[in-house]
Amino acid sequence: EFIKKELVELGLEAEILDKVFNNEETLFIQTLINFFTKRRKKKSRDRIKVKKGGIETETNLEKYFTMQVLFSLLIDSDKSQVSLGDRELVKRAEIEADVEKYIEEQGTIQSELNNLRSMALEEVNSNININSNIYTLTLPTGMGKTLNSFNYAIKLRKRLFEQTGKIYRIIYVMPFMSIIDQNANVIEEVLRKSHKNIYNNMLCKHHHLTEIEWVANENTLIEGSNAQMLIEGWNSEIVVTTFQQFFSTLAGYKNSMQRKFNKLSNSIVIIDEIQAIPVKYYKFIGKLLTEYAELMDSKVIAMTATQPHIFSNDVSEQLCEYKKYYAQLNRTRIINELNYSRTVDEFVYDLECADSKSYLFILNTIESSKKLYSLLRDKFYDRSITYLSTLLPPKVRMDRIKDIKSKKHDIVVSTQLVEAGVDIDFNVVYRDLAPLPSIFQSAGRANREGKGTNKGEVHIVKLKDNKGFYADKVYRSAKTDLDITEKLLKDYDTLNEPEFMLIIEKYFDKMADENIKSQHISDALLKGAEEHWFYGENYSLSDEKIPLNGFELIENNGEKFQVFIELDDDAELIWNEYMTISKQTEDKWEHKIKLKAISRKMSEYIVDINNTTKSKYNRPPLDSNQVYYYVSRSELDRYYNEETGYGVESDVYYF
Known part of the structure; x- marks a missing residue:
């Protein structure tokens, strides 16, 4: 009777509970699923406000997480029981990984950059602390953040098991599907040092185009619907996935996404390039991740080459003193050419490309990149030139990127698709105006390994056609970001790598100022989550409160x-x-x-x-x-x- 009373107070109807305690188990599960589906799809009638001395306190998301976990457990149990039936398939696996041994066996060459990588690994290693929930790992591009964060996660996992007896799942989250394979392969290679065979209950990749097969053991390959159940249910010790999958579950409302929500508990989540989240969601995601780690007994490692203000300083712990790494690196300098804007024709007319150097041009639109490619091919007809954009099928793009990595081309024209995760290296980069984090990502493609005495050059240009600037066309919703970037760069003709951090900190300070960049959508989403408003149709983004289906990581730019x-x-x-x-x-x-x-x-x-x-x-x-x-x-x-x-x-x- 006591349990029934407690459950009624949580919001479950008494007649449902009578059926439960009469042992009608199947009916109980189905009724509960129906109850939660109905409850999640309509706006809560009661406005839940926590007031303290007449002032509304900080958002309380405890009930939000409770409801998401309960709903997830129900649909996961229901689907898995019906489809899989075999408990062995979802049993936890034992994994061992020695990242340091893996790096050692790679036999890295002595260089300033490799010495800094080792120094960063050592520093992060010395900061294993299970008492924090949110960790930030900030290092310049090309400093080996993937291995460093994975090493930390593995050691943290081991320490947590020793202290609590709980086995933590590792979830590695990346902004782009295109880099999942390369990062998952690195993790697999590390695991292979300790395991003869790698099965899917140890490591699996999940995005919307994941191959639907599950290797359960050396004799069993599962395909079809059962494989899909296992992949989409994240029944693996290490899951490598996308922003879209992870954040659409953490802040989700669809049954298909929410099934894996329960797997987020007791997890160590590594978020790569966290600054790639649209700025308007920084407050929402920061608050959600902070509460998630606290309420679901999990840890978050947020990685970036910049310092976005996503978490408040009092909740996050820095894993290394990033400024000293920036101070020691001098691979690149940014050359500011924003003072005079040009058409693509004018730009090519003035351009000189030295025979001894390689060049990468990153433009904002497909239209401008195609035009530039055509003009460069005519002007530098005796050079090896290639082109990249999303109008090339992925198979062709990957082949071209492979060729670029092996230095087959010395002039490359591309859209922004090479900005993050594509490990290519040039002497000179030209970048059409973009928000500052994008410019710094592009700078990571110049003299990446810091070889030779000459610094890599990154020229920031401003290109236009007769209808205006290409930057304004692409970054329509980021007009403020562009304005702040231009204002900050105005004071510099050139900017050396040790100064990058100084200017990016100024940028994020300004972006965090609510008078400059509104976090209104974040506040409205937090209110929606607090009041369990999962799905709604009649709302406006300017409302004080919006449902979770108003959260769109990838902006809908038309059909x-x-x-x-x-x-x-x-x-x-x-x-x-x-x-x-x-x-x-x-x-x-x-x-x-x-x-x-x-x-x-x-x-x-x-x-x-x-x-x-x-x-x-x-x-x-x-x-x-x-x-x-x-x-x-x-x-x-x-x-x-x-x-x-x-x-x-x-x-x-x-x-």
């Missing part, structure tokens, strides 16, 4: 269309397989799984285009399922340019 480009024999086979699967009529669930599996293979040949791009170029036909625009091999030249990717302009449109 996207997928174009499949049949580039080679493999693409042709994949397309034929897709057509065969799409015509099959079988079990709905299995059909869905097959389509998801083939869509992963197809993704290598798919480019996403927006409405403007769609109307500007020849338009390929839609497939019979009305899902993909299809460029067949026989018609490649109508829609695809071998150098710059999708998009051939013509007066003739093909429908």
